[in-house]
Amino acid sequence: MNEIPFPAGPEREIRCFSCGAQSGARLLEKIPYREIWALLRDEWGAAFSEDVIRRHTPCGETALLECPRCGVHFFDPPVPGDADFYRELGESPRYYSRGKWEFDWAKARIARGAMVLDVGCGDGDFLVGIAPSAGRAVGVEWSPFAVGRARALGLDVREGDLAMHAAEFDGGFDAVCAFHVLEHLPDPAGFIGSLRRCLRPGGSLYLAVPNRIRSGRAPVEPLDCPPHHLTRWSPEALADIVRRTGLVPVEIATEPVDISIPRDRLRERIRSVTERIPIVGGTLGIWLPRVTWRVVLCTPALLLYRRYGVLERAGYYGLSVAVRCTEAGS
């Protein structure tokens, strides 16, 4: 990470997508587009056509910048994936298999009988879980393939974007959800404004995004780069955009870390010490980690860590951050 001021010249204006700040963005990193496309192919099995690659490669490298005002990290130039990009990516069988922590987190907070809207509902994984206890459960999804799969489950899912259904949905829902949508969009604040208009008085908006301070992330994760993601969020930056759109973040939570990450770090640390011990160091390096995590990472200890946020305080975070927000005064 370096401290080069960005942009270097006055010829192009760079504006933060989240808060609109026009100056002072700090360059964090540059990532070659050819590396992103190669990783999408090798890690995700995504076979993109030359035409899609050409349309989504505006230059040699994408720049990751940090906004000095709101703290969001955003990519420049802002070239989001279009329908063809998502169609070709969606054909990869691995694309829609992702964690469900935020689904359970939101479901635990939505009352029985509530009217629920899920925007960007994908295959309907969240709606399937909430529909039996909801008064009404409706999804909106851009990908016609995902809409087909969701409807096959008997779900009420509308194709297109939220603006196409705004009149019907206006003020109609107790709970409006958008899980892992914000980071794909060039105007996240405008999108939150559209979600807000779907809320009934007293309703709650649930948002989840990837947590950029998650543990165990790879140096370059191709799905966390353009054209798939245009922004990266911390809990603070997420709370900030919610406030700027006139909502109150009443509850914010991060997904617990996958326990294999601190366990592997613990093993590496113990081995780095034991390998310096002559004769018995090799044997100790195998057995000492096993004994240690039986004690330190046993089930009762993990429950205590979860309850008191011990692993988070030690710098271990899971994949997602979620926020529940309401209108001021509700």
Ligand SMILES: [Zn+2]
């Ligand atoms: Zn900003």
